[in-house]
Amino acid sequence: MTTIKERAQDFVQVDKRDAKLALAHIYxxxxxxxxGGLAGLLQTLVRSxxxxxPWGIGYYQVLTxxxxxxxxxxxxxxxFGFQIAAVSRxxxxxxxxxxxxxxxxxxxxxxxxxxxxxxxxxxEASVLYTFYAPLQAHWIFYVGLALVVVGSWIGGxxxxxxxxxxxxxxxxxxxxxxxxxxVVNLAMWIVCSLGVAVEVVFQLIPWSLxxxxxxxxxxxxxxxxxxxxxxxxxxxxxxxxxxxxxxxKVIGGKIFSDSLARLSFMLFLLFSIPVGFHHQLTEPxxxxxxxxxxxxxxxxVVIPSLLTAFSLFASFExxxxxxxxxxxxxxxxxxxxxxxxxxVPFIGMVAFIPGxxxxxxxxxxxxxxxxxxxxxxxxxxxxxxxTTVVLTFFGAAYWLIPHLTGRVLTKQMNRLAxxxxxxxxxxxxxxxxxxxxxxxxxxxxxxDFSTYGGSEQAASWIPYQIAQAVGGTILFIGIxxxxxxxxxxxxxxxxxxxEFPVGEVSENAEKTPMALENWKIWLTICIALIxxxxxxxVIEIIRDAPPGSKGxxxx
Amino acid sequence: MxxxxxxxxxxxxxxxxxxxxxxIVGFSAFHYGSHPPSDKVYIxxxxxxxxxxxxxxGVHKVEGKDWDYEAVIVASAFYxxxxxxxxxxxxxxxxxxxxxxxxxxxxAAGTNINMIVEPGxxxxxxxxxxxxxxxxxxxxxxxxxxxxxxxxMLKVVE
Numbered sequence: 001m002t003t004i005k006e007r008a009q010d011f012v013q014v015d016k017r018d019a020k021l022a023l024a025h026i027y028x029x030x031x032x033x034x035x036g037g038l039a040g041l042l043q044t045l046v047r048s049x050x051x052x053x054p055w056g057i058g059y060y061q062v063l064t065x066x067x068x069x070x071x072x073x074x075x076x077x078x079x080f081g082f083q084i085a086a087v088s089r090x091x092x093x094x095x096x097x098x099x100x101x102x103x104x105x106x107x108x109x110x111x112x113x114x115x116x117x118x119x120x121x122x123x124e125a126s127v128l129y130t131f132y133a134p135l136q137a138h139w140i141f142y143v144g145l146a147l148v149v150v151g152s153w154i155g156g157x158x159x160x161x162x163x164x165x166x167x168x169x170x171x172x173x174x175x176x177x178x179x180x181x182x183v184v185n186l187a188m189w190i191v192c193s194l195g196v197a198v199e200v201v202f203q204l205i206p207w208s209l210x211x212x213x214x215x216x217x218x219x220x221x222x223x224x225x226x227x228x229x230x231x232x233x234x235x236x237x238x239x240x241x242x243x244x245x246x247x248x249k250v251i252g253g254k255i256f257s258d259s260l261a262r263l264s265f266m267l268f269l270l271f272s273i274p275v276g277f278h279h280q281l282t283e284p285x286x287x288x289x290x291x292x293x294x295x296x297x298x299x300x301v302v303i304p305s306l307l308t309a310f311s312l313f314a315s316f317e318x319x320x321x322x323x324x325x326x327x328x329x330x331x332x333x334x335x336x337x338x339x340x341x342x343x344v345p346f347i348g349m350v351a352f353i354p355g356x357x358x359x360x361x362x363x364x365x366x367x368x369x370x371x372x373x374x375x376x377x378x379x380x381x382x383x384x385x386x387t388t389v390v391l392t393f394f395g396a397a398y399w400l401i402p403h404l405t406g407r408v409l410t411k412q413m414n415r416l417a418x419x420x421x422x423x424x425x426x427x428x429x430x431x432x433x434x435x436x437x438x439x440x441x442x443x444x445x446x447x448d449f450s451t452y453g454g455s456e457q458a459a460s461w462i463p464y465q466i467a468q469a470v471g472g473t474i475l476f477i478g479i480x481x482x483x484x485x486x487x488x489x490x491x492x493x494x495x496x497x498x499e500f501p502v503g504e505v506s507e508n509a510e511k512t513p514m515a516l517e518n519w520k521i522w523l524t525i526c527i528a529l530i531x532x533x534x535x536x537x538v539i540e541i542i543r544d545a546p547p548g549s550k551g552x553x554x555x
Numbered sequence: 556m557x558x559x560x561x562x563x564x565x566x567x568x569x570x571x572x573x574x575x576x577x578x579i580v581g582f583s584a585f586h587y588g589s590h591p592p593s594d595k596v597y598i599x600x601x602x603x604x605x606x607x608x609x610x611x612x613g614v615h616k617v618e619g620k621d622w623d624y625e626a627v628i629v630a631s632a633f634y635x636x637x638x639x640x641x642x643x644x645x646x647x648x649x650x651x652x653x654x655x656x657x658x659x660x661x662x663a664a665g666t667n668i669n670m671i672v673e674p675g676x677x678x679x680x681x682x683x684x685x686x687x688x689x690x691x692x693x694x695x696x697x698x699x700x701x702x703x704x705x706x707x708m709l710k711v712v713e
């Protein structure tokens with residue numbers, strides 16, 4: 001047991017001004033959760049066939065809202081809020097310049113989001129968040145989303161600035177683990193979002209403004225998926241930060257190994273980008289050799305995932321045994337199951353086992369044909385993103401928000417948070433389970449309710465679509481519960497100090513090799529892999545391109 | 556970098572499984588030719604109706620090729636032409652599809668026939684239809700307001 005005095009020394013409070021910046025991001029994230037979640041509920045209700053949207057609202061309009069708000073806005077804003085707090089907590093208060101960059105980034109992203117949202121609401125941009133050229137949205141939609149990306153670069157520069165400052169002040173020393181992980185995630189984000197920025201700025205904006213008549217469709221899709229897959233790792237890595245660095249502290253243990261944690265993050269940087277073709281496996285115009293090559297690179301992420309699983313369960317077991325757990329599995333009982341900060345992300349980790357296995361199927365070259373664009377894929381990422389990542393973010397919010405607002409999570413709120421996670425698990429099991437099943441039967445994703453002219457196959461899907469609506473409704477109750485807890489932590493919870501838990505590295509772990517922090521090496525390998533995987537096929541896509549496509553507005 | 560003994564075993568087992576898995580997928584792809592549809596055949600999307608074989612959509616019996624039938628299909632918002640494809644069970648069929656406008660997703664539910672159709676490209680897939688039945692052909696890539704009413708029917712008959 002640490003004494004009260006030692007605990008007071010341990011306690012590091014994120015500076016108030018940094019807290020304000022982090023909270024601004026977190027507020028937007030939870031507003032996006034409410035609106036995007038409502039859109040998701042409506043989709044499941046419509047697709048059950050029992051409900052139609054009022055006031056001429058379109059299904060695909062609602063689907064665009066759901067995808068953009070939850071896939072881009074909730075995630076990016078929560079991640080930035082968390083990362084700003086994490087850098088400030090572990091590398092020291094931001095300088096005024098770094099914080100100003102954070103605010104400029106925040107407002108740039110928020111103006112962009114608002115502009116894009118207005119176009120979606122006016123039904124000028126029902127192109128879904130994957131854009132789908134040659135469907136052509138209003139140019140303001142594209143400019144809005146470009147601003148979101150540019151804003152994230154500006155805000156990210158503030159966070160990276162702190163890391164550079166720390167390294168200069170502490171030569172020859174490994175940087176704080178959490179800050180290092182933030183910088184890896186930002187490096188990946190910047191490298192991958194260049195692809196979507198090129199697509200939007202050089203292809204979609206000039207085309208939607210009428211400056212050019214046609215667009216190279218395959219090139220636009222390739223640039224999108226160059227960004228679209230690392231995007232999911234951009235969501236996942238902050239969850240990994242919580243698992244690697246925060247959870248060991250929450251359970252009272254130590255980080256198993258600092259160097260393995262850094263190594264697995266660097267492997268994610270390498271193997272998350274040159275892999276976008278696995279989203280395009282059934283597309284013409286890309287030869288199967290390059291598809292297979294990217295399939296191999298995609299599945300390399302199995303290695304850091306295995307490293308992570310080992311490290312996490314090693315910390316759990318070491319801690320459980322230290323608390324007196326006996327036998328092969330006796331330590332499991334010793335873990336703090338009644339602590340929402342542990343249990344909620346833990347459920348997320350468990351969901352990643354079926355989520356990851358489904359992902360291997362999706363990325364497996366010819367096996368992809370069975371499930372490509374079926375609702376199986378929707379079921380898959382509702383496990384990985386909407387359960388693993390989102391539950392980890394909820395679990396983090398339960399200490400992050402009170403830390404930043406100077407309040408505490410009461411026992412009642414802790415219990416409610418556990419109930420929330422159970423509600424989420426039940427709702428998701430029903431919804432994602434039915435999506436997986438009818439996906440295997442061939443039911444399509446991103447589709448309005450349809451009986452397909454009385455097709456027997458389509459009729460057999462309807463009971464599962466009703467089950468999706470039941471699951472979706474339970475999940476929406478879960479959203480209301482989490483928003484209730486978040487509102488409590490922002491405005492009503494008792495004042496007090498809440499810890500931002502940051503684990504210490506186990507004394508048995510090896511010293512961290514500085515090579516892991518040599519960006520020249522890692523960025524060079526990263527860019528070399530991208531050039532290797534993409535150069536030839538992209539040159540072919542441009543050189544052999546058929547006549548381009550004019551824009552269509554078919555919604 | 557030092558690693559725990561168990562971690563070495565774990566990684567060896569995991570990476571070994573991964574390599575075996577990739578070898579199986581790769582062998583099936585490159586030895587048996589089981590690749591996802593990846594044609595590099597180009598077409599002017601504005602002139603699809605004038606260009607063979609798309610000037611004559613439908614099922615055609617062919618001789619002297621590796622397959623028995625060619626099912627030629629033109630996709631456009633929000634139709635497949637022809638609206639019905641009938642082939643005898645056990646025959647080898649090449650599905651040849653292109654689009655006149657936006658991207659569509661050509662899929663026969665309950666089969667492996669599943670390919671993206673992009674303006675300017677021809678997509679094709681050869682398969683043996685070995686089970687009698689009616690298979691719903693739908694569009695699985697969002698193409699606009701009528702996306703979920705876009706359909707055709709693959710009838711595999713005795």
